[in-house]
Amino acid sequence: MAVSARDVARVAGVSVSTVSRALARPHEVAPATRVKVLEAARGLGYTPNLAARSLITGRTGNIGLVVPDLENPFFASVTKGVQSRARTAGYAVFIADSDEDPTQEAELVRNLAKQVDGMVLCSPRATDAVLAELARECVLVLVNRESGDIPTVTIDNHEGTRQAVAHLLALGHRRIAYAGGPTTSWSNRQRAAAVEAQGALHGDLEVVNLGSFQPYVSGGIAAGDLVLASGATAVIAYNDLLAFGLLERFRQRGVRVPDDVSVVGTDNIPVSALTSPGLTSVGIPLVNTGRAGVDMLLHLVRDPSTPPTHHHDLTVQLVVRASTGPHGGDVALRQLA
Amino acid sequence: MAVSARDVARVAGVSVSTVSRALARPHEVAPATRVKVLEAARGLGYTPNLAARSLITGRTGNIGLVVPDLENPFFASVTKGVQSRARTAGYAVFIADSDEDPTQEAELVRNLAKQVDGMVLCSPRATDAVLAELARECVLVLVNRESGDIPTVTIDNHEGTRQAVAHLLALGHRRIAYAGGPTTSWSNRQRAAAVEAQGALHGDLEVVNLGSFQPYVSGGIAAGDLVLASGATAVIAYNDLLAFGLLERFRQRGVRVPDDVSVVGTDNIPVSALTSPGLTSVGIPLVNTGRAGVDMLLHLVRDPSTPPTHHHDLTVQLVVRASTGPHGGDVALRQLA
DNA sequence: GCCTAGTCTGCAAACCATTGCGACGTTTCG
DNA sequence: CGAAACGTCGCAATGGTTTGCAGACTAGGC
Secondary structure, eight states, X not given: OXXXXXXXXXXXXXXXHHHHHHHHOGGGSOHHHHHHHHHHHHHXXXXXXXXXXXXXXXXXXXXXXXXXXXXXXXXXXHHHHHHHHHHHTTOEEEEEEOTTOHHHHHHHHHHHHTTOSEEEEESOXXXXXXXXXXXXXXXXXXXXXXXXXXXXXXXXXXXXXXXXXXXXXXXXXXXXXXEEOOTTOHHHHHHHHHHHHHHHHOTTOEEEEEEEXXXXXXXXXXXXXXXXXXXXXXXXXXXXXXXXXXXXXXXHTTOOTTTTOEEEEEEOOGGGGTBSSOOEEEEOOHHHHHHHHHHHHHHHHHOTTOOOOSEEEEXXXXXXXXXXXXXXXXXXXXXXO | OOOOHHHHHHHHTSOHHHHHHHHHOGGGSOHHHHHHXXXXXXXXXXXXXXXXXXXXXXXXXXXXXXXXXXXSHHHHHHHHHHHHHHHHTXXXXXXXXXXXXXXXXXXXXXHXXXXXXXXXXXXXXXXXXXXXXXXXXXXXXXXXXXXXXXXXXXXXXXXXXXXXXXXXHHTTOOEEEXXXXXXXXXXXXXXXXXXXXXXXXXXXXXXXXXXXXXXXXXXXXXXXXXXXXXXXXXXXXXXXXXXXXXXXXXXXXXXXXXXXXXXXXXEOOGGGGTBSSOOEEEEOOHHHHHXXXXXXXXXXXXXXXXXXXXXXXXXXXXXXOTTOOOTTSOHHHHHHO
């Protein structure tokens, strides 16, 4: 059925080893034989059996990607980046969705570990202990998470938060709430800490941490009422989906954005430009985040001797849209008039 | 390094073949030996080498999924469904993104074909001829596309369009535009034809086909002006992203939705509830579409003898939100008052 | 007590590509 | 002219698992 190297060898009148070499190391075989083999291979439509190859070489040419939720546009974009970069490097990618469940996450990694040369874990929810264990079983790169000395691509959460707070301060806000994501999320802990740090930095700024919510629209709807009760005039959300939920809940309750409350999201996923009002959001280079993860992983896989950077920090940029403004409307503009 | 069946055999004091049987066909080995082997395997942390297994069985335990654009929420949801269903069936899934490019699509299928037991092609953009060729090289299931006698999971486009048109007719619209997607998209051709068919069916209805646009927000922005110039009071869009673009462009031009123009999308992706106004959309069971594709594929793979259904048609349901209403505002309500 | 049927288990081939080593032939240099 | 060096290629082992076949051993029936 399938055509093997033996068939090619027979047609080309050479041995199987010569076929292998003609394809893998062309300079080690005489030009004349090379063309004979190549022609035979093309004629028969030969492609090496990857299972057999990986059995002997120990490498698969595949990488794995585990994300908490494929339906979250943030992870969808990262996945796109991973896939595109892997493809140009000649790697195929396994995808796995953990549904935000740390247990499934570890299981998925173990299932895939034997079929891949390495894995990218995006925003893993597992504990440091579990990650350390997994890292021993398989080459790992973390994206949007730091843990021990596992190679990592992160986002500059502190700087993102700083930009968001600076923006809100400039608009006159003095009481800012933070609506957090899953407690299992490292970036959530980072962002929460960064907001608190900003509060400590500015004497006239009060920060209210509202706690943890589901990183979906539903979580934002739940958080909305807490924001209003907290007396904050602005809220920073763990991610854009949560921010959408806030906008929705505020609309339901007749609270005007940004006149009554300003809302800042995080991630700047593509749809954030489309809500009404458009969402001010801490922009992350989504697709590039995926690419960076693959780059680091492939470097590790191809020459494990020289790990030049174990840590790559991506820059962020606040994108201001209509969901933020001065509390009570634009006094500055009114004074100018 | 890695523990093989030979190690287990040595520890358990049996032969390699007995190890294999104890794990794969427990009833073919004596209970006493079975527990010995199982204990040894567990003690050593043995897991069968999948490459070696697939080398001999010819099966991989993997499936592939090709989609035109992972960042499109429609495909993200389908991917989620595929992944979740495959996982519970013990299959791992390769993901590939063709960037809406038919050439890449075929290439991706060929690259993956050797490593999978079968593939799901979601909304493939390739021609029927190319698909037929690919189907000969690999077990294929099409989702949201019909082509020859390749097994297929489709969406009832005709019914969806019927519902959308009926809704608009009920609101009093008599001139309806269709803003189409890629010409390479089968479902776009289906939907365009269905709209025309509805026009032919209702004597008092005029249908305007505006042609083909990119299935992104940018495509809708481009289409917006054509809608207005066409004199239509309502527009049906190929997908929700395109509809978002329409909403955006109408806002830019000060055109009120739904008072001046009604907008209907297709797919009912999660964010459609969040735009302002909320998007009326032909709802598709997104995640289930992916599941259905995998179900069909696995059935084909596991017993290729009896293909019970080569065609599965998923039901659709129009979801009405605020983007549709009577032209010029709600006269019916005003008359009641 | 012997034969048969049946239950377990081991042997060895097979799957397919890769690669170290050695053989062979040719060239080059001393 | 001899020997070393080099280029080219085949042999055979290797990787880990599955499975047909045959052998060994047990149990049961006459």
